[in-house]
Each structure stands twice: as C-alpha cells, then as structure tokens.
Amino acid sequence: MPDLTTPIVLARPARIVFGPGSVAETGRWIRDSGFSRTLVVADAFNAGRVPLLGIAGEVSVYGEIKAEPDTSDLAAVTRAALEADAEVVVGFGGGSAMDLAKLAAVLPGSGQSLDDVVGVERVRARRARLVQVPTTAGTGSEAGSRALVTDPVSFAKLAVQSDHMLADVAVIDPALTLSMPAAITAATGVDALTHCVEAFTNKKAHPAIDVYALEGIRLVGKWLPRAIADGQDIEARAGMALASLYGGFCLGPVNTAAGHALAYPLGTRFHVPHGAANAAIFPHVLGFNAPAAPERTAAILQALGLPAAADPQAVLTASLDWCRGLDCTMRLRDFGVAACDLPTMAAEAHAIRRLLDNNPRDLSAADILAIYTAAL
Numbered sequence: 001m002p003d004l005t006t007p008i009v010l011a012r013p014a015r016i017v018f019g020p021g022s023v024a025e026t027g028r029w030i031r032d033s034g035f036s037r038t039l040v041v042a043d044a045f046n047a048g049r050v051p052l053l054g055i056a057g058e059v060s061v062y063g064e065i066k067a068e069p070d071t072s073d074l075a076a077v078t079r080a081a082l083e084a085d086a087e088v089v090v091g092f093g094g095g096s097a098m099d100l101a102k103l104a105a106v107l108p109g110s111g112q113s114l115d116d117v118v119g120v121e122r123v124r125a126r127r128a129r130l131v132q133v134p135t136t137a138g139t140g141s142e143a144g145s146r147a148l149v150t151d152p153v154s155f156a157k158l159a160v161q162s163d164h165m166l167a168d169v170a171v172i173d174p175a176l177t178l179s180m181p182a183a184i185t186a187a188t189g190v191d192a193l194t195h196c197v198e199a200f201t202n203k204k205a206h207p208a209i210d211v212y213a214l215e216g217i218r219l220v221g222k223w224l225p226r227a228i229a230d231g232q233d234i235e236a237r238a239g240m241a242l243a244s245l246y247g248g249f250c251l252g253p254v255n256t257a258a259g260h261a262l263a264y265p266l267g268t269r270f271h272v273p274h275g276a277a278n279a280a281i282f283p284h285v286l287g288f289n290a291p292a293a294p295e296r297t298a299a300i301l302q303a304l305g306l307p308a309a310a311d312p313q314a315v316l317t318a319s320l321d322w323c324r325g326l327d328c329t330m331r332l333r334d335f336g337v338a339a340c341d342l343p344t345m346a347a348e349a350h351a352i353r354r355l356l357d358n359n360p361r362d363l364s365a366a367d368i369l370a371i372y373t374a375a376l
C-alpha cells in the first residue's frame with residue numbers, strides 16, 4: 001500500500017465556495033470574470049430555478065439531463081453549447097448534469113469526439129470556463145476531473161478524465177439540497193460514503209487522501225440520519241455537502257473500487273439511481289473486503305458510529321442494518337433484478353478493471369455472482 005513516500009498529485013477546482021446562501025456566487029464570478037454567454041446544464045427540476053444562480057447576460061439552459069446519461073444526451077448538450085457559443089458552462093444538478101457540463105466545456109468545436117477522449121488526459125484543451133453547482137450531496141463531481149457517459153449499446157460506462165474538466169469554481173450551497181426527498185437524500189448520501197470507504201480501503205489509498213476519506217465517513221455517520229429525518233435541517237445538509245466534497249477529493253487521485261464496479265450494471269441495465277445502486281452493494285463489498293483490510297474496516301465502522309468489527313459476517317450485518325435504518329432499498333429484486341440476470345451482471349462488473357484493480361481483495365466473476373446472489 002502507498003505510504004508517505006509515495007508520490008501523489010492533488011488537483012482541485014481553483015476556487016471552492018461553500019456555505020448556505022452562496023449559490024449567487026455563480027453569477028458574481030461570471031460577471032467579474034467578464035463573460036457574457038453562459039450555458040447552464042441541468043435536469044428539469046433545476047432548470048426551473050436557474051434564476052437562483054444570478055447570472056447576467058445571455059443565459060441558455062439545457063434542462064433535459066436525466067439519470068445515467070448516455071451518448072445521445074451528450075450529443076444534445078454538445079449541440080446546445082455550440083448554439084449558445086458558450087464562454088462559460090455551468091453544471092447545475094447532480095452528478096449527471098455536472099459530468100455532462102465537464103464534457104460540454106471541452107468537446108464542442110474541438111474536433112475531438114467522445115471516443116477520442118475516453119481514458120486519461122486525452123482532452124487537448126479547455127474550450128469554455130466551467131462552474132459546478134451541486135444540488136445533491138453525494139457525487140462529489142464538483143471537485144473532480146472525471147465524467148461518465150453510458151454507451152447505450154454495450155451498457156458500458158465510458159470514463160473521461162482530464163485536468164481540463166476541473167471546475168474553475170465549485171459553488172457548494174447546502175441550501176440547494178433542502179428540497180431533496182428523504183429517499184434521494186439517503187441514496188446520494190450513501191454514494192458519498194462509498195466514495196470515502198472505497199478510497200480508504202483502496203490499493204491506492206494514500207495518507208494525503210485518507211484524512212478526507214475518514215472524515216467524510218464520520219460526517220456521513222453524524223449527519224446523514226439527521227438530514228433524512230428532517231430535510232430542512234441546514235446544519236445536517238451542510239454536513240452532507242461537506243462529506244460529498246470530501247468524497248470528491250477521494251475520487252481524483254485514488255478513486256473507487258469493487259463497490260462501484262458492482263453497482264454499475266444496476267444503473268446501466270435497470271436504471272437504478274447511482275446512489276441507490278451503491279447502497280445496495282455497499283455492505284456486501286465492505287464485508288467481503290474485511291479480511292484484506294481488517295483495521296481499516298474496523299475504523300470505517302467506528303467512524304460511522306458503529307462498534308468496531310472486522311469479521312466479514314459481523315461487518316456485513318452491521319453495515320446492512322445501518323443502511324436499512326436509513327430506509328435504503330437493500331434487495332436487488334426490489335429493483336426488478338431476477339436471478340437469471342445475475343451472471344450477465346457479474347461478467348459485466350468483472351470487466352470493469354479500472355475499478356476492480358483498485359480493490360484490496362481480488363474478486364473473481366464467481367465472487368461477484370455470490371455477492372449479487374446474497375444481495376438479491
């Protein structure tokens with residue numbers, strides 16, 4: 001495992017604005033920077049509250065982002081950016097809106113297609129400035145340089161990573177999350193948790209990131225139950241927004257591992273929201289990995305406020321009960337998955353080497369099938 005002598009690169013948005021009421025910093029930064037043509041990339045709900053961003057000048061809104069965006073969604077956003085001749089792109093929503101905003105800031109007019117840039121640092125240049133404004137607390141996409149788009153034919157997640165897709169400004173206003181329903185609060189909150197957990201038990205775990213991972217887990221343990229119980233609790237919302245940001249810090253230099261790999265087929269094949277998919281998988285992978293990282297697994301449970309444990313069954317039971325306590329859907333069959341679907345899902349997950357190779361314990365396709373079967 002890496003230690004203090006292992007080199008690491010930390011790349012963050014140049015400016016991070018955090019706190020209730022800070023959403024209008026978006027328009028202020030755009031105006032002070034001298035830009036006048038802005039494209040806002042949003043889902044339908046957030047498209048209805050674009051005025052909160054306080055942007056002056058020409059504002060175009062692409063407001064049709066949906067969960068698990070695919071290549072046709074990206075094509076539509078790219079067209080919108082070209083038509084708007086946007087100097088600034090604002091991602092306003094959850095991970096899907098922010099991921100497509102990243103690509104809309106680099107692809108239009110570049111001569112590069114999505115295929116040209118899938119992978120690491122293949123984007124040639126930034127075309128527009130980028131501001132990210134998350135409205136959920138989970139993806140951490142505002143802090144990172146990676147965007148995911150689904151291939152509608154293969155169901156594969158195409159991952160683009162580029163420093164050109166780092167936000168110039170991330171505006172994190174926890175008040176924007178007050179309207180999130182309890183179920184979405186729970187699912188997105190567990191997504192933030194899994195970013196921190198999978199980075200903390202990662203083969204590439206690093207002391208420079210461990211501090212964010214462990215604190216992110218502690219923040220989720222403290223604030224997520226409160227944010228679910230009372231959506232108007234701004235302190236709890238702020239705690240979760242910070243946990244999400246810290247999870248985002250974990251994603252860049254370390255990234256996730258088996259939990260996300262096993263969750264992806266649920267999203268691409270069954271359209272299970274990303275956070276809900278991660279929640280259903282999380283306890284099983286935490287238990288499976290416990291023998292390979294017993295001390296870190298125990299520290300995770302303690303940070304969540306649970307008794308320390310490293311026995312796989314005890315870890316599974318404790319974390320499963322914790323997720324159930326948040327009212328997360330923990331049975332794959334409740335998402336419409338049948339036993340006959342599991343072998344294909346296991347083969348698909350097993351092929352996601354960019355994540356599975358980070359996992360502290362090797363998973364065979366049979367191991368993955370066993371986890372899916374246990375979670376069914």
Ligand SMILES: [Fe+2]
Pocket residue numbers: 139191195260274278
């Ligand atoms: Fe995630």
